[in-house]
Amino acid sequence: MKKTKPKTNYCKRYGYKQSKESGKDLSKDFPRSPRETIAGYVIAARTLDKCRATLAGIAGEYHFDCPLDNFFFSFAEISADQFKDFVATGASDEEVAKWIERKAKTRPRIEIIKWNNDWRYRRLSEMPDAIQEFMEDYIPQFVPAHLRHHIDYFFDIYDAEEKRIGP
Numbered sequence: 001m002k003k004t005k006p007k008t009n010y011c012k013r014y015g016y017k018q019s020k021e022s023g024k025d026l027s028k029d030f031p032r033s034p035r036e037t038i039a040g041y042v043i044a045a046r047t048l049d050k051c052r053a054t055l056a057g058i059a060g061e062y063h064f065d066c067p068l069d070n071f072f073f074s075f076a077e078i079s080a081d082q083f084k085d086f087v088a089t090g091a092s093d094e095e096v097a098k099w100i101e102r103k104a105k106t107r108p109r110i111e112i113i114k115w116n117n118d119w120r121y122r123r124l125s126e127m128p129d130a131i132q133e134f135m136e137d138y139i140p141q142f143v144p145a146h147l148r149h150h151i152d153y154f155f156d157i158y159d160a161e162e163k164r165i166g167p
Contacts, residue, residue, distance in 0.1 A: 026053040027060030030162040034068065034155045035120060038093060039100035040109075042116045043072040046158075048096055051087045067131060075115055076104035122154045 024031065031049035038044040047069040053059040065073075065080040073080055078100065086099050124135055139148060139157060147166040151157055159165045 024049050024053060025058040025060075026050065026062045027058055030164075031062060033159055033162070033164055035159070037116070039097040039104070040112055040116075041072060041076060041100065041104075042119050042155075043068060044076075044100065045093075047072055047083070048087065048093070051084055055084065055088055071119070076100065078103050120153065120155060123152070124154055124157070127154060 026049065031053070032045040034043045034046045036042070036045040038048060047064070050059060050062045050064040050066075050069065053062060054064040064084070069080065073083065082103065087096060091099065124132060127135070135157065139151065143151065143157060143160045144166070147160040150160060150166055156165065
């Protein structure tokens with residue numbers, strides 16, 4: 001992963017108050033797996049890590065409000081700006097979880113569980129065409145060759161590249 005120096009002081013620009021949980025430097029470390037949950041939603045914990053890092057100017061090559069984040073935002077019916085504004089208060093994981101529970105579209109628990117399972121077990125061939133086309137070049141470039149045969153589901157791409165699966 002190429003290291004880049006932030007060009008903007010997002011902490012000052014957005015009035016970001018760092019919390020104890022906000023110190024993950026994504027120019028040196030990986031965000032959480034998209035499989036990890038916050039407020040019962042997959043993708044949300046990873047989105048939170050990228051949002052905090054963006055606000056702190058330490059996102060490295062990661063992008064907040066990317067297509068993956070937007071799958072979560074779309075389902076929860078929360079905007080990226082609303083999310084970022086709340087995270088900028090320095091909220092802890094627990095506080096963000098409670099905020100999501102208050103702000104997300106109210107759904108029966110089983111609907112959220114089904115959405116999570118759909119994402120946990122979604123194959124690359126089930127993704128929108130633009131993502132399939134992007135990943136066709138991305139996987140050979142960023143996923144180690146010895147792990148490519150372990151890619152069964154879309155989330156496996158992130159976990160293989162970020163060294164959470166494989167030998």
